Amino acid sequence: MSVLVSLVIWPRIMHNIDLTPATRPRFGVRELWIADPETKRIEVLTNSGDGFRPEAVFGLGTVFRSTFLPGLEIPIAEVF
Numbered sequence: 720m721s722v723l724v725s726l727v728i729w730p731r732i733m734h735n736i737d738l739t740p741a742t743r744p745r746f747g748v749r750e751l752w753i754a755d756p757e758t759k760r761i762e763v764l765t766n767s768g769d770g771f772r773p774e775a776v777f778g779l780g781t782v783f784r785s786t787f788l789p790g791l792e793i794p795i796a797e798v799f
Contacts, residue, residue: 750774750787759799 751764751771760778764771765786777783783793 750785752785754798756799759795761795761798 749766751766753762753764754760755762758778760776761783762776763774763783763785765774774786775784777795779795779799781795783791783795783798785791
């Protein structure tokens with residue numbers, strides 16, 4: 720069972736990716752990270768039990784933090 724899913728969006732292939740299975744809470748995924756190289760942002764969604772809800776969006780100049788992995792801190796500038 721997955722508890723964390725991380726996705727990197729590549730604009731040229733994004734239309735071919737079916738995110739539905741990866742984002743279904745019934746699979747036990749607690750947190751979903753979506754990294755977008757075009758906007759240089761990471762969006763974090765958390766499993767509310769009824770589906771995923773936006774938790775936070777991190778852009779350049781901010782530090783990425785996970786609610787699922789306490790203590791994890793990554794400056795966005797180091798990612799992009």
